[in-house]
Amino acid sequence: VQKFSGYLIKLRKLINEALEANLSGDNVEKQVLTAMRYSLFIGGKRLRPLLCLVGAKAVGGQIEDVISYACALEMIHSYSLIHDDLPIMDNDDYRRGVPSNHNIFGESIAMLAGDGLFTQAMILMTDRKKIKKLNYRRILMATQMVMDSIGWKGMIGGQSADLLAEKHKVNLDEVQLIHAKKTGAFIAASVASGGLLAGGNKEQVYTLNRYGQYIGLAFQIADDLLNISGDPELLGKSIGSDNVKGKITYPLLIGLTKARQVGENLIVKAVKLTEKFTSAAWLLKDLALYIMQRAY
Ligand code: IPE
Ligand code: IPE
Ligand code: MG
Ligand code: MG
Helix, strand or coil, rough: CCCCCCHHHHHEEEEHHHHHHHHHCCCCHHHHHHHHHHHHHHHCCCCCHHHHHHHHHHHCCHHHHHHHHHHHHHHHHHHEEEHCCCCCCCCCEEECEEHHHHHHHHHHHHHHHHHHHHHHHHHHHHCCCCCCCCCCHHHHHHHHHHHHHHCCCCCCCCCCHHHHHHHCCHHHHHHHHHHHHHHHHHHHHHHHHHHHHEEEEEEHHHHHHHHHHHHHHHHHHHHHHHHHHCCHHCCCCCCCCCCCCCCCCHHHHHCHHHHHHHHHHHHHHHHHHHCCCCCHHHHHHHHHHHHCCCCC
């Protein structure tokens, strides 16, 4: 099983510290803040903020300048997981090794905790003190790119298509489109936003985005493979749930071996793109290789 290199583990520690600093403070509305912190801090690989930091490094940028922006991406991701697990969505009872947010705080607080994490992300992305080293025009561009990737053309659209697909038979092309939207778009925007914020040129940002699309699609294929053959202890979520819901996935349509092969091929394409970078190519490569080899 591929493990993060020491440097990525160090970056993840930085992310966790920055998240703590960016979601604490006076506990006025105790219940919802507790629920927000519960899901954000209980676990998580921190893949999207890591990608943002590595995207910045790939164009020669500084980690410190984009770290709070990277934290905002993890808040957005955590919001999407809380909502994804709700009974009216995937109805999943475990996440990040513990009971899902709604199983602890109830459905209405879980919904608000998701909303609260999303708005906290927006507060962070527009906090002049935290992003003072960045170019304002680039912040606007990156933020629109991220919002596009999680809106109706991206994650929200993908989540909606994903739910509808439980009721209809979908083919491989349709599954690919759903995956690209619900998971790939935000992963691509995460790595590209780092490059954009840190001063990358058009071609660099475009290349990071394509790299992100490849690994993002592979990431969802790996997620679906792990839902069949993963270790629930390691994963921190229940397995077999896609099957119960009748979810159409790559492994269901083409089998486990072929699905894995499709994922591996996408990683090969992503790794090829890392050759275009000099400063952090090895980190981009490390992250790409990790995607299909991960056990959780
Ligand atoms: C799970 O994302 C949801 C998908 C998009 C497949 P992660 O596997 O990144 O979840 P955490 O953040 O590590 O919990
Ligand atoms: C989650 O997809 C995608 C988002 C949260 C946007 P899944 O529903 O396939 O992910 P898991 O398996 O619950 O983590
Ligand atoms: Mg889902
Ligand atoms: Mg789910």
